[in-house]
Amino acid sequence: MFVRRLQLRDFRSWHEFDVELAAEPTILVGRNGFGKTNVLEALYYLTNLRSHRVSSDAALVADGAESALIGTTVQNDGRELDLEIVVRPSGANKITLGGRPIRRHREVIGVLRSVMFAPEDLLLIRGEPAERRRFVDELVVGLGPGAVAAKADYDRVLRQRAALLKTAGSAMRRGGADAESVISTLDVWDGQLAALGAQVTANRINVVNAASPHFAEAYAAIAPHSRPASIAYRSAVGPAVVDEDGAPLPVDGIEQVLLTALAEARGKEIDRGVCLVGPHRDDLDIRLGDQLGKGYASHGESWSLALALRLATVELARADGVEPVIMLDDVFAELDARRREHLAEFTADAEQLLITAAVPEDLPAGVRGRRLSVEMTEERRSTVSDDSKMEEP
Incomplete structure (x- = not known):
């Protein structure tokens, strides 16, 4: 199982985020507060239909916006499913699966299985x-x-x-x-x-x-x-x-x-x-x-x-029988060398691994993958650019 595409609109600090992903490690690098965790939070929301950081959906909608969008294409055993959630600050959210409106939100549970490691653990x-x-x-x-x-x-x-x-x-x-x-x-x-x-x-x-x-x-x-x-x-x-x-x-x-x-x-x-x-x-x-x-x-x-x-x-x-998407949210910076290496070794065979880090130096030496650079505009909007593959040492 892996996320082939993730799209965000007016989700926290992201006005627009539309990135094609693959069954490989992807590393989001950027300073603290620039919006890296927001990307992983969106995937967590798709998995659990709630945030891991706040109890109210209102905090997920960008200032001035009426709603936020989280959209994804999940590939599992060669089959693709499009899942989209319109998050509203109050009232019921709108969920579509494969373009079809879902009345019982719990019906989408299991479309995406993910596990997040975070400092809050x-x-x-x-x-x-x-x-x-x-x-x-x-x-x-x-x-x-x-x-x-x-x-x-x-x-x-x-x-x-x-x-x-x-x-x-x-x-x-x-x-x-x-x-x-x-x-x-x-x-x-x-x-x-x-x-x-x-x-x-x-x-x-x-x-x-x-x-x-x-x-x-x-x-x-x-x-x-x-x-x-x-x-x-x-x-x-x-x-x-x-x-x-x-x-x-x-x-x-x-x-x-x-x-x-x-x-x-x-x-x-x-x-x-x-x-x-x-x-x-x-x-x-x-x-x-x-x-x-x-x-x-x-x-x-x-x-x-x-x-x-x-x-x-x-x-x-x-x-x-499910290989979940594994997300590591700035967790390497919190661990000593032995625990960092053990976590890196355990997650090395993950079908899809998403990592956030403030600086590349926070990552263990063996962690490599596609690198996305996250920046923040003067208007406090997150942006992303593709730095392609991290160079081998």
């Missing part, structure tokens, strides 16, 4: 649980549109239930019909939250279990003298959602666990006005030996753990 180890949940949900994308739909539906129900809880306390204090209405409505939302949350939980546990051996192997290769590393999904409702082998219970079994937890937490939820039960409160345990990486791993160990997570993501895609 350190937050997977040192950041908050939300960072790790987002990473796991990126893995779930590989399970297909059904898994993505379950998460989207869960998020919708979670928002609506949270809105009810914000007003539930006052209604319960009034008593009477108001209290009865709140209880009745919460019963309905609890059922939906548990049913969808069970699917989300099962999907997450399955992908984490599948990634676990790849992660352990990758970390051992990066840091052979360190303690063994492991990952495991941690549900906020406890270990009752898995069997004795660590596999998820059947979905209806997880649903019952969540329903029980919701019933037990109802009083606290009404008092606090927030949802306290569900996969939106889960985490990914990343361990070195018996210790959690967060709080115990050194800076170098944290980087090795973060790299191992991304390498495991690549191996999961390969296990599905």
